[in-house]
Amino acid sequence: MMPMEANLMALTWDSIADGIIATDTQGVIMDINTAALELIDIEWHEAVNQPLDKILSLHDETTDISLNGFWEKTLKEGKKVNLPRNTKLLGRNQDYYLAAKFSPIQRLGQPPQGVVVVFRDITQQKMHEEQLHLYRMALEQSPFSVVMTDIDNQIVYVNREFIELTGYGMEEVMGRDPGFLKSGSTPEKTYQRMWETITRDDVWQGEFYNRKKNGRYYWEKAIVAPITSPGGIINYYLAIKEDVTDQKAMEEELRRTREQADRNLKKSQYYMEQLENARRAANAANKAKSEFLANMSHEIRTPLNGIIGMIELTAATDLTREQQDNLDIIRICGNNLFSVINNVLDFSKIESGKMEIDRVDFDVQEWFMQSLLVHQAQATKKGIDLVAVLDPHIPNCLLGDAKLLQQVMNNLIGNAVKFTETGCVKVTMDYEGEEGGILWVKIQVKDTGMGIPKDELPRLFRSFTQLDGSITRRFGGTGLGLAISRQLVEMMDGTIRAASVEGEGSTFTVTLPFEQAMQQVDSLPENERSFMAASDIGQKWTILVVEDDPINQTVIRSLLKLKGYQIHCANDGKEAVSAWESLRPDLILMDIQMPAMDGIQATGAIREREKGQPSRTPIIALTAHAIHGDRERFLASGMDEYVSKPVEMDRLYHAINRLLDPPEEVGLKPLKQKRYTEPNNYLPVEAEQLMAKAVEGFIPDMFSLLDRLHQQLFEEDVDQIERLAHQVKNRAVTVGELDIKNQAFKIELAARKHALQDARSAYNALKQSFESYVSFAGQQMENIREGGK
Incomplete structure (x- = not known):
């Protein structure tokens, strides 16, 4: 070989991008090119005259074993040998996936003189293959139908969901135009807009009404996008589609239901059941229900707070004995309404079994008479007798949930008075015996009213159920009272049943277990009312009342002034933050839903400004939001206590006193002691004013x-x-x-x-x-x- 030819061959050898190693028949390296030295990360003199298996360190990732002797296999078989697919080259600083071919070096008809190994780094190629495999698996397992077409709109790929949805086999769709799915009902303008969009390299979204192989029609919501090359040329189109047939059917059913409800309000019960079925079928309705309960709670509690507040203001004035008695009845009614609202608005909580039962001592005779007293005026107005009989064998003090039980009594007695035109309503409470330390009591409410048809009795205790439409028009009501009563009685481990003869009257019987209280309940003397005169308090603290409703603001301000507190008011959250900065009040009563800045935002702003200060201002959430979870949400926002509207003043006073004068505890930071001693000259505001x-x-x-x-x-x-x-x-x-x-x-x-x-x-x-x-x-x-x- 001429020197020029030798130099050319050497230059060519080192210019090849693949790694090349030549060995003799003993597997000893005779020569190695530059690409191989770079891949192995070794110098030429370190490789030449060394065994190939020592320099080219190979490892099978699949079997986790070293690979040696491929050069021997090549010489023995006299033909080319390839490495396994998942072979790695173990370099000094980095490992590579490797593709290699071992070939014998020989002239025609002569024995091999050695082996030449040609290899290259395929790590990037391997990663791309794995990535493509991952993409393909994702498409195959996608819950959506996927279709890919070429530039001529011929199908080149569909996933498994497409096959299952349409009913067509893979061999039936490959190479076809997707137009074979058309039902003829999708407007042509839809397809025109789609092609105009995707051909200008934009993404199109819309709906198709297509037909399956079996002839059934279905709705698809589709996203169609072009797939472009790095040069910006469109090569393929990708469509991802979702079957929304059931969703469309549900939307159509809801639409028809709403239209029918608007046309015929008399069939409201039927629509209620339909909407309830739709609610169970749609997850979104759960959110709507919670939102409705929260808003209704706020709407009802806000005016009720003003009513109860005016009762308290009036109670602080000079009243005759008759006026005081009337006011006591109004207060009882207001408190009962408050209790009913709590339970009705939390109806879903009762149904789920999450309502908590209180076990407290209560005076049986006082509770029994209060249950009757609130219905006496209505009975007298209708000219019917309200008769009460209390068994003397029942202990004076029992352990149970008097409020929930009184709600049951209110429902039963209220219904009896409502549906009785002549005669009487008789309420009895009888001792039924004792077993295992449990005392059983039977309460009966018997009336001489219209009675209940025999075929209506089985559905009497169902939710939203009344005898017929005429009952709703004549007497009103939601049909929830008896359903709630049944659930409350069963939660207290009791039973409730009804018996009736149409035209003669009805009898409702409640049987309940009680534990006898350890000690008798002592009632407070009449003169020790919770609403004490301001002169009994003496000194007073500064309280900032944040409330956007003018009635509630005036009521709360007046009630607190009667207790001797120094009161300032703010109409919204922004005013509250400014007032806090200038006044530094001892305590804040914070409404939640207000314009400009709500109570949670205002609390956050105050807490942010308090950082680094030695003390913090107690904040009580005073709000009509009273749904399950509201208390936790307000406390988590930085507030210290929560009192729901309508406000029970004893509870509010207790919360204020606890925060302003907490018990001594280890590590408790003292609150700012700022008191005012000037005499109280504030009087209640007249209702008319x-x-x-x-x-x-x-x-x-x-x-x-x-x-x-x-x-x-x-x-x-x-x-x-x-x-x-x-x-x-x-x-x-x-x-x-x-x-x-x-x-x-x-x-x-x-x-x-x-x-x-x-x-x-x-x-x-x-x-x-x-x-x-x-x-x-x-x-x-x-x-x-x-x-x-």
Whole structure:
């Protein structure tokens, strides 16, 4: 070989990108090129004259063994030998996946003179293959149907879900246009828009109405996207589709149900059952139910707080004995209504068995008489006798849940009085015996009313059930009372049953187990009422009341002033933070749902400013939010206590005293001791003055609020829309305008759901309601002026 040819061969040898090693017949390396030295990470003089198996260290990843002797196998068989698929080259600093071929070095007809090994690094190729395999597995196991077509719209791939959904086999679809799935019902414009979108390298989303191999039709929600090369050229189209036939059917069923409900309100029971079936079928309805309960809790508790607060204010004035007795009955009714609201709003909690039963001592005679007293006025008004018989063998003090039991009694006695026109209602409480330390009591409520048809008795204790539509129209009610009563009695390990003769009357019997209390209950003397005069308190603390409702603000302020506290008020969260910074009050009563900044945000802002300070201001959540879990949510936000509306003043006073004057504990930081000693000169506000103050400025305020609400609807700021609607609702409550309140409430809910179209529709209705109110108010003012002339 000429020197030039030798140099050319050497240059070629070192220029080849693959690693090349030549050995003799003993497997000793005779030469190695530059690519091989770089892959192995070794110098030329370290490799030459060394055994191949020592320099080319190979490892099978699958079997976890070293690979040697391939050069011997090549010489023995006299043909090329390839390495196994998962072979790795163990380098000094890094391992590589390797593809290698061992070939004998020989002239035609002569024995081999050695072996040449040609190998390359396939690590990146291996990773790409594994990645592609992973992608393919993901597509095959996807719950969605996947179709890939080429640039001519011919199918090149479908996954398993596509085969199962359509019923076509793989061999039936490959190479075909997907148009064979068309049902003929999808508008051609849909396909035109899809092709216009994906051919300009955009993603298209839409729906198809297609047909399976067996002829059945189905809805598909599809996302179609182009697949482009690195150069930006479209090579394939990928469609990912979801079968939404059941969802469409459910939406259509809900739509038809709503339309039918609008056309015929008399069939409300049927629609209730249909909606309940739809609720169980759709997970989203659970959220709607919780939202409804939370909002209804807030809507009912806010005005009820004003009612109970006015009772307490009136109780602090000079009253005759008859007035005091009447007020006591009103208070009992209010408290009972409070208890009923708690249980009705927590109906789902009762059904799930999560309602907790209290076991406390209670005075049987006092409880029994209170249960009857609240129904005496209605019975007298109807001209029927309300008779009570208490067995003297029943101990005076029992252990049980008196509040829940009183709710059962209210339902039974209330129904008996409601459905009795002449005669009497007789309530008896009898001793039934004792067994194993458990005392059994039977309570019966018997009336001479209309009675219950025999075929209606089996469904009497079902939820939302009444005898017929005429009962609803004549007597009202939700049909929940007896269902709740049954569940409460069963939770207390008792039984309830009904017997009736149509036209003669009904008898409801409740049998319950009790434990006898260890000691008798001593009633407080009449003069020791929880609402004490301010002079009994002496010194007072500074309390900041944060409340956006003017009635509740005035009631709470008046009640607390009677206790001797120094009161300041803020109308929303922003005012609360500013007032806290300037006043540094001893305690804050914080409403939750307010405009501008809600109670949780205001608490967070105050807690953030308190960081690094030696003490912190106690904050009590004073709110109409009373659904299960609200207390935990408010405490987690940084508040110290929670009192629900309508406010039980004893409970509020207890919470305030506990936070302002806590018991001494190890490591407890002392609160700021700031007291005021000036005498108390505050008197309760008269109810008429309270309402006049609430109504004052209603129309100017509403004009301003509606203008701001209209602006926010234009700007589509849902947070501001919700806050302004809440303000409108509260203003409407102060003047008793339920139509305005209801429309504002609809806007509030729509904003919370980001349903701007619904919010705008409700705004138009709200504006019409307000215009009607302004017209009415103007007419009333004109009548007053004419009457005064």
